[in-house]
Amino acid sequence: MRVLFVNENIGGHRSVHNNLRSSLVAHPDVEAEFLDVPKAAGFRRAVGTSVPGLGRLDLDLQALRAQLALSGWVRRRLRASMHRFDVVHVYTGNAGLRSADLLASMPSVVSTDATNVTNAYRLPNREPTRFTPRVIKAAQRWETPVYHSASLVVANTEWIARSLRADYAVPEERLRVFPFGIVAPGLADGPAPGVHAGDRLPQLVFVGHQLERKGxxxxxRLHQQHLADECELVIVTSEPVPPGRNVRAVHDVTVGSGRLWEVLREAAMFVFPSQIDQAPNAVLEAMAAGLPVVGLQVAAMPDTVPESCGRLVEKDDDRALVAVLRQLVRDPALRAELGANARQRFASEYDAAISTARLVDTLNEARELFAGARSST
Structure with missing residues (x-):
């Protein structure tokens, strides 16, 4: 099966396709080619620039303009090469905004971890306003035909599946729901996370950039006010970290180095109080390392982290956040139980080997559906 994987190639989408590349080795029947959208430059960069004044009001359609420019680049390449492939996979739907007719003309699968409806209120670089619903409607006019043209649509979480059903009227028979997993090293033979010799304090770990927006x-602040004497806070980031008592910054984590896993295995728990992330890979990495996860009840986090694997609190409730952190710091047995459950959940749901096999099955199903629909006309 010859497959073209179209990669929007922003943020965590790069990691998704790196994991796909690695795990497709187990599928010799798949002849894969990847179309990775390059970083915006020149015309695309100019088109996606915010308009002063209008941008502050969220009326400049910045995200949509950038998506249309990106999807125009994709359309030109897709139209030139699609005849060489048995099926095309587009991730996410934004990369196909200007290719709905092309997707309808061949077996195709569109997968997404977000929709423009959900994204509009979670963009890290701007706040929604009273004009945001108008922006959403403009985006939907382009986005809806993409989902309706594809042979099948994959939602990476049930949260996104609800948006596809309610906001885009994607019919249930063409909707599949499963996560895209990650590749993680085998860590089962190592010591349990957070188990140290001596009197070292338990470590709370955060991983990410945009420190303000991601919590x-x-x-x-909460660690310094309430927990600094009981645990160490480790922040893995490329950004400057404010000094503090029992606070440590880690700046030497690079993709593929293995350093992240060393940090995670030293930790007692993973804490990710972000209000803008939807189903971040960082949470999956922590679960793979056998860590309990503490986060917020936002977006797809409840789908990803059930109570058996961690604790989620209301997004603005500082008191509840401190309470669950203190509980887990003081209860190593509970941490071990939740961490073991998180590791098991990763192995059954979020391992890239499993999600890639599901995707390959879906691509084959799309081919069969397209052939069946064509033979019946």
Whole structure:
């Protein structure tokens, strides 16, 4: 089966396709080619620039303009090469905004971890306003045909599946729901996370950039006010970290180095109080390392982290966040139980080997559906 994987190639989408590349080795029947959208430059960069004044009101359609420019680049390449493939996979739907007709003309699968409806209120670089619903409607006019043209649509979480059903009227028979997993090293033979010799304090670990928007500075403040004498806060980031008592910054984690796993295995728990992330890979990595996860009841986090694997609190409830952190710091047996459950959940749901096998099955199903629909006309 010859498959073209179209990669929007922003943020965590790069990691998704790196994991796909690695795990497709187990599928010799798949002849894969990847179309990775390059970083915006020149015309694309100019088109996606915010408009002063209008941007502050969320009326400049910045995200949509950038998506249309990106999807125009994809359309030109897709139209030139699609005849060489048995099926095309587009991740996410934004990469196909200007290719709905092409997707309808061949077996195709569109997968997504977000929709423009869900994204509009979670963009890290701007706040929603009273005009945001108008922006959403403009985006939907382009986005809806993409989902309706694809042979099948994959939602990476049930949270996104609900948006696809309610906001885009994607029919249930063409909707599949499963996560895209990650590749993690085998860690089962190592010591349990957070188990140290001597009197070292338990470590709370945060991983990410945009520290303010992702809640790391809030976590830093609460740690200093309530928990600094009981645990160490470790912040893995490329950004400057404010100094503090029992606070440590880790700046030497690079992709593929293995350093992240060393940090995670030293930790007692993973804390991710972000209000803008939906189903971040960082949470999956922590679960793979056998860590309990503490986060917020936002987006797809309840789908990803059940109570058996960690604790989620209301997004603005500092008192509840401190309470669950203190509980887990003081209860190593509970940490061990939740961490073991998290590791097991990763192995059954979020291992890239499993999700890639599901995706390959879905691509084959799309081919069969397309052939069946064509023979019946």
């Amino acid at each position: 790391a500075l809030r976590l830093h």
